[in-house]
Amino acid sequence: MHLLLRFGLACAIIVGCSAGANITGYRLAPNGLPCDGLLEVNIPGSCDWGPVRYISRYNWRDPLDDLICQHFGYVNESVVQPAAKQGSYPDACMTITRCSTDAMKTIHDIPDKCDIQYGPPRSDYDNLYKEIKCIPAQLLDGATPLQGRVEAGLFGQLQSICSLGFDARAANVTCASLGYRRGVTQVWQNSHFGAGLKPIYKRNITCSGDELSLELCNHSNTDIPGCDGSNVVGIECKGDMIKLDPLFGSRPYEGILEGFHDDFRYDVIGSVSNTTAKTLCAMLGHGFVGFAGLAIPSRNLHYYKMDVSCSGTEKSINECKGDLEYCVAQRYWHCMTMSNMHRHVALFCSDYELQGLRLNPDGVLLMTVNSKQWAVCEDHFTQQTANEACRILDYTGHPSITTHTAGANDTEVLGSLICQENATSLADCHVKHQFSYRPYRVDNACRNYVKLNCTHLFN
Structure with a gap:
């Protein structure tokens, strides 16, 4: 609370309060990855690299988060939320209550475009430390989101990467950092997706392949000779x-x-x-x-x-x-x-081809689908289909329909049988899957199945 006393309660909620002019920098305190961490601010004489809190009653993500990531050389904030460590940090150095983000160009606009309380918030009601998880790279100008020119946030700047110092293991790390499976499907060495407008990172990148970010790989101290706009790397990742x-x-x-x-x-x-x-x-x-x-x-x-x-x-x-x-x-x-x-x-994911039809000794109408026998649900089963089913089974007469509720040991119910009028074979019938007209829940599964009495076997 000493910061609030220093600057005064009246100043604490004023946009552009004098303390804002003393902010000398922001940084992400690493949370395991360089692109993932707690936003900290430096206000010399008041707090040296203290946490930032953000009143966020309903919205955990807004345009300010993207500006923060761009400030540190990354793309935008990831939809994936960072691992929260609320309650484990010291008192806040600065608390943001709201921002006019439409008018903000960089996070240096925070003192002028946001309402700020310097020091801890006066209430802990529904506010969070400003933890950020940034997207560390992007693939651009590919035919699908899984391929394109690699642009990665490396040591504070978003850059294209020279292909001369980039191999399949580095490509695997890039794919993993984007949330895809490891196992790159292709690497292009010759600016296949263009050189782009970003600076070209010309250092050699050596990865084991298990890292979660290119920044965690080993980087050479000197540039690789010959790196230019003709050899920017492009990759294609396996999808999620x-x-x-x-x-x-x-x-x-x-x-x-x-x-x-x-x-x-x-x-x-x-x-x-x-x-x-x-x-x-x-x-x-x-x-x-x-x-x-x-x-x-x-x-x-x-x-x-x-x-x-x-x-x-x-x-x-x-x-x-x-x-x-x-x-x-x-x-x-x-x-x-x-x-x-x-x-x-x-x-x-089945065509549910009707492969056979029969009556068991108890009169249960069974259909063979995917090489398995299933009972027929009473839903959508009509007298007409009963007539056609009996005829296909070489019975005559007018069948009677009864229904029974399936027990634990009964044949499983798949769906309904629908036959065209005057059907002569199975080709004139089809299966209507029960969950094409019922919500897909166990308690909504069809339990009532059909029994037929076709009366007379055709001779």
């Missing part, structure tokens, strides 16, 4: 991963879609087209026609991609349209609203 979280262990080809980026999980929410569903299924290694359903898995929504759109040729979800977002960045109440409004995408 997706997987299905199935409700049923017997169906690994269907489930709620999850993505993984920078060692954290995100949800895919909203609507996806049939083309997108098929493309995502191909990424998962399923060579079947895909379709999507909307799931309500009662999960908390934190990181997400909304309304992903693929054209059909992509090999990674990162090549499809749809940006990774952080829900709390759009205010906590809105995050809760989104969790209730938007449904997670469920994928069904």
Whole structure:
């Protein structure tokens, strides 16, 4: 509290208070990575490199964060939030209450464009130390987000990199720093994506391949001869991963879609087209026609991609349209609203080809799909389909339909059977998957299945 007494309570909340003129610098106190740390400020005579706090009642991320990252030579703030160490820092040197970020050009505008309290805040209500996680590099001018010219934040400046001192291990580190999987797919040595407008970093970069940032690799003390605009490096990374979280262990080809980026999980929410569903299924290694359903898995929504759109040729979800977002960045109440409004995408990566039809001794109508026998859900099952099914099974007469609720040991219900009028073979019938019309939840799974009495076997 000595700083508040020094500058006075009246001065503490005035924009452009005299202490601002004494700010001589900002830095990121490393939190394991050079691009990840606590924002500190230096005000000689008051505090030497003390923490900055930021009143942030609802919004954990705003344009000021991007300006901070750009100031230190990085790209922007990452959507990934830094590992918080709230409560483990000493009293704040400066507390920011709000900023007119639209009018700010650099973080040196903070004293003039922000409301500041010098010293600790008068209340600890809902405020945070200004911890920042910056994006340390970017890939530019590639055909997809996974490829392009490498521009990396190196020792305070965003720079293109000379290819003469850059190998596959350094490329792997670059991909990992962007949140992608290690294992670069291609390295271009000859300014394939142009030289760009940034200065060219001409030192040799030696990496083991396990580092989390190019800045953590070894760098030579002298420039490499011959580095110029004709040999700027470009790379292509492997995309982030997706997987299905199935409700049923017997169906690994269907489930709620999850993505993984920078060692954290995100949800895919909203609507996806049939083309997108098929493309995502191909990424998962399923060579079947895909379709999507909307799931309500009662999960908390934190990181997400909304309304992903693929054209059909992509090999990674990162090549499809749809940006990774952080829900709390759009205010906590809105995050809760989104969790209730938007449904997670469920994928069904099978063509569900009807391979056979039969009645078991108890009269249960069974269909063979994916080489397995499944009971038929009563939903959408009509008297007409019952007539056609009996005819296909070489029965005559007018079948009667009864339904029964599946028990723990019953044949699993897949979906409904729909046959065209006057069907003569299985080719005239198709399967309507139960989760194409039901929310993808265990408690919504179809339990009632069909029994038929076709009366007479055709002779």
